[in-house]
Amino acid sequence: MAKRVILFLAVFILIIVGFLPLVVMLVRSIMVEGHVSLAAYRELLNSGREWRLLGHSFALSFLTAMFATLVGLPLGILFGRTDMPFRRLFPVLFTFPLLIPPYVTAVSWVSLLGRDGFLSRTLTPDAAKVVSAWLFGLPGCVMVLFSAFLPIIILLTMAYLKTIDPSVEEAGRLVFGWPQVLMKITLPLLLPGILFATLLVFLLTLGEYGVPSFLRYHVFAVESFTQFSAFYDFNAATAAATPLLGVTFFALVLERFFLHEKTLHIEPGPGSKYALVIRLGAMGKWFAALTGLLCLLVVVLPFLVLLLRSLSINVYKEAFLRAGDSLLRSILYAAIGASALIILGFFLGYLVQTRAFRFWRAIDSLTIFLFALSGAVMGIGLISLWNRPITNFVYGTPIIIILGYLARYIVIPHRVTVSILGQIPPSMEEAAKVAGASWLQRVGLVVIPLAKRGLVAGWLISYIFCLRDMGITMLVYPPGHDTFPVRIFTLMANGSPELIAALCVLMAGITLVPLGVGGMLYKLKGISLTRIG
Amino acid sequence: MECRGRGFSRKAALIFLVSISLGILTVSCDSPKRDAKAKTVVVYVSEDQVFSEPILKDFEKGTGIRVKAVYDTEETKGTGVMNRLIAEKDNPQADVYWANEPIRAEVLKQKGISVPYVSPNAKGIPEIFKDPKGYWTGFSARARVFVVHKGFKPKPRSIRAYVDPRFRGKTVIANPLFGTTTTHIAALFTLWGEDRAKAFMEAMKLNKVKLSTSNGESADLVASGEFVFGLVDSDDAANRIRQGRPIEIVYPDQGENGIGCLIVPNAVMLIKGAPHPDNGKKLIDFLLSKETERKLAIAACAQIPLHSAVETPSEVKRIEQIKAMAISYAKVARKLQEIQPFLKQWVGY
Structure with a gap:
């Protein structure tokens, strides 16, 4: 009984925080002065500009996903299957841009290649103009989002490599060399996972607002945000968001039918510890050098520029003075958000893993759908639902921010739980049941302790995503409760480049510190991003 | 049942739940009603x-x-x-x-x-x-002024310089759908009337004016020499002058018959x-x-x-030294809403 009540409650909360805002938003968009009207949608369909923007969105998402996959897949194999030098350090370095808001990466690139950037100063005015024009457009957006989402492909490739039964590759090796084994055995087995990772990057790029907005490349997510934020036109904003909703939904339906069973569980397969290692020999150094060069270009160099630009105690003093309060608030809200996420995510993950209800697939799909949705769309939905005098205790307080985090990032603790619970033999819980333990006792005293390390890692990842959120927070934050990423964005209007650089460095710092502390405390024994996916 | 060793103790679980409750309490007790009488x-x-x-x-x-x-x-x-x-x-x-x-x-x-x-x-x-x-x-206030690339001659003296063939393809203006540029265009509509203002806008387009995303970007484009002049807010111009960028400020339409400079x-x-x-x-x-x-x-x-x-x-300049555009801000506000569809179409939205 307790099990059903608690799991139903978890589903109910998910519907209230994630599903209901979208429904209210859609209903509101077709109601004009009490009557049904599709005017906003008609206008959307008749507007050539909207179709052009959709084309931009697709171009950006396709190119980002393609480049990230073409580069991330070989890197994932190099880090996960070979004896290349520094193969453990590189994934950590490449993951860095994923952990911070993508627009921070954009700021760092502008500091390097913008009109007054470090590199541009060494170029002729004409060349600097060409480079700057290149950065502020499709190529620049692709480059920034490529570096931000590349780690998703790398980490998921490494994770899915561990799910491959080593004996299959061993059998192949008896007949073929590694190149053929990789092409004929490993890659085909990896394909569903890689397609899932590519789809994830595609959808995340499709919903990305900060980078295209900052680099002035007009895409649908920016249009939806502008329609709402600049014109507060609910109907037009929702209509503009609908194609994104549709594409996301369609992509996830495809994922559900073609990939899902193959990608849901990414716990290491039996014998994965004994997987064959590709010996690179003398080539290893060359691969490491090339990887190092790429890492230098897409990770180290831009952030080094930010560091150099902000290298002054006075600038950091000003940064703390200007944004110290929002920094502390961000940490508090992210911690609360991550804690609420891990509780809700655990029960939803338990529901999906144990298939407790018949509609477990719908719950799983909804969590991915909410994650892939543009933050601005989610924000508009939340405002549609909660901006009423009777619900002011939500709308007028930071609770609305926490609800936004819960809706958008629930997939993280949910999927972590599914993955971790998949590694716990069902016999453990069954034994406790035979011994007379209630469901709550079994969960509290058997399942949670066994899943503890994974849940802590899930909390950390949730914390990082809450901390870096801007799409939702920007729209819904109540007066006096802006978070650090939002504060950086609002200070960008006429703020000095040195101040903005210092704020971005601080943003990276508050993201990385808990990861470092978490890593030290637990030494990441058996837990890593790659295992959680 | 007992949970020993490395499992989650009840105490740890309790501390976790109490922490979250306190956190949520902290953020929720900051509600508008509660602090209605607060300072x-x-x-x-x-x-x-x-x-x-x-x-x-x-x-x-x-x-x-x-x-x-x-x-x-x-x-x-x-x-x-x-x-x-x-x-x-x-x-x-x-x-x-x-x-x-x-x-x-x-x-x-x-x-x-x-x-x-x-x-x-x-x-x-x-x-x-x-x-x-x-x-x-x-x-x-800010004044709506021209930033002109330093040393360039002839200098624009009137807003009509935007349709002067001598400046064809050499001028920049921020997107008129946003910010003070919208206000400026709406002010021109109230001063000149619909037909003349629309004709001016179309002529400006024919004279190949470049649209920038903001006044700040316009000022930067003029400072870098990509364009000869642009209409911006005085703070954008003053800011670039303080940075030592090569621009000059021109207050438009200051002559006897001039319409004056828009003050915002x-x-x-x-x-x-x-x-x-x-x-x-x-x-x-x-x-x-x-x-x-x-x-x-x-x-x-x-x-x-x-x-x-x-x-x-x-x-x-001090406010007394500027010939201000004689407008009613109330009329401009009404006009601004009226001309939105025209501006959207003009920009290509």
Whole structure:
């Protein structure tokens, strides 16, 4: 009984925080002065500009996903299957841009290649103009989002490599060399996972607002945000968001039918510890050098520029003075958000893993759908639902921010739980049941302790995503409760480049510190991003 | 059953749950109703945070009243918080709106979102920059000026330089759908009438004017020599001059028959149904003081004080030295809403 009540409650909360805002938003968009009207949608369909923007969105998402996959897949194999030098350090370095808001990466690139950037100063005015024009457009957006989402492909490739039964590759090796084994055995087995990772990057790029907005490349997510934020036109904003909703939904339906069973569980397969290692020999150094060069270009160099630009105690003093309060608030809200996420995510993950209800697939799909949705769309939905005098205790307080985090990032603790619970033999819980333990006792005293390390890692990842959120927070934050990423964005209007650089460095710092502390405390024994996916 | 060793103890679980509860309690007890009588004021701000926040901090220090603010971003160009105020009409959260131009304040007045308040500190501010009934009051202005690449001749002297064939393909203007450029175009529509203004806009397009995303970008494009001149706010121009960029300021249409230069003051207003109206009035008094105008004048935004005898930065003219465009901000506000479809079509939205 307790099990059903608690799991139903978890589903109910998910519907209230994630599903209901979208429904209210859609209903509101077709109601004009009490009557049904599709005017906003008609206008959307008749507007050539909207179709052009959709084309931009697709171009950006396709190119980002393609480049990230073409580069991330070989890197994932190099880090996960070979004896290349520094193969453990590189994934950590490449993951860095994923952990911070993508627009921070954009700021760092502008500091390097913008009109007054470090590199541009060494170029002729004409060349600097060409480079700057290149950065502020499709190529620049692709480059920034490529570096931000590349780690998703790398980490998921490494994770899915561990799910491959080593004996299959061993059998192949008896007949073929590694190149053929990789092409004929490993890659085909990896394909569903890689397609899932590519789809994830595609959808995340499709919903990305900060980078295209900052680099002035007009895409649908920016249009939806502008329609709402600049014109507060609910109907037009929702209509503009609908194609994104549709594409996301369609992509996830495809994922559900073609990939899902193959990608849901990414716990290491039996014998994965004994997987064959590709010996690179003398080539290893060359691969490491090339990887190092790429890492230098897409990770180290831009952030080094930010560091150099902000290298002054006075600038950091000003940064703390200007944004110290929002920094502390961000940490508090992210911690609360991550804690609420891990509780809700655990029960939803338990529901999906144990298939407790018949509609477990719908719950799983909804969590991915909410994650892939543009933050601005989610924000508009939340405002549609909660901006009423009777619900002011939500709308007028930071609770609305926490609800936004819960809706958008629930997939993280949910999927972590599914993955971790998949590694716990069902016999453990069954034994406790035979011994007379209630469901709550079994969960509290058997399942949670066994899943503890994974849940802590899930909390950390949730914390990082809450901390870096801007799409939702920007729209819904109540007066006096802006978070650090939002504060950086609002200070960008006429703020000095040195101040903005210092704020971005601080943003990276508050993201990385808990990861470092978490890593030290637990030494990441058996837990890593790659295992959680 | 017992949980031993490395499992989660009940104590740890309890601490975790209590921490979350306390956290949620902390954030939820900050509700607007609860702090209705507290020493708090809520202000929505369209002026750049970099310039407005220090002023609000000074108010906090001076009065002990805590300021909670929502700021606009560069992308929403001063319209984001205005529209948030419209959406919150039946559920007001703000006490005061600090607009970076009076047109938004006029729109809110026309929508019944503000209430009149005549501050004692409004005395001395020219009548043209105030709503006659006190729905909004202007302070610390910007002028709409030309930034011209240093040394370039001939210099543009009138807004009509945008349609002068000598400047074909050499001029830049910010997207007229946003910010003070919208206001400027709407002002031209009220001065010239619909037909002449539309013809001017079309001629400007034919003369290959470049659209930039913001006034700041226009100023940068002129400073880098990519364009000869652009119409921007005086703070954008003063800012670049202070950075040592090669530009000059030209106040347009200053001749005897000229239409004058558009002056865009900040505007402050009290919100209808404000949760803390008394504190809101105190903040309005503070913003309209000569001291606030002085601070905004010497700050990097170099705004032009509207009170006489307030220190004015050297990069900009005093308000008495500028021939201001003779417009009614109320009429411009109405026109601005009327011409939105035309502007969207003109831009290609």
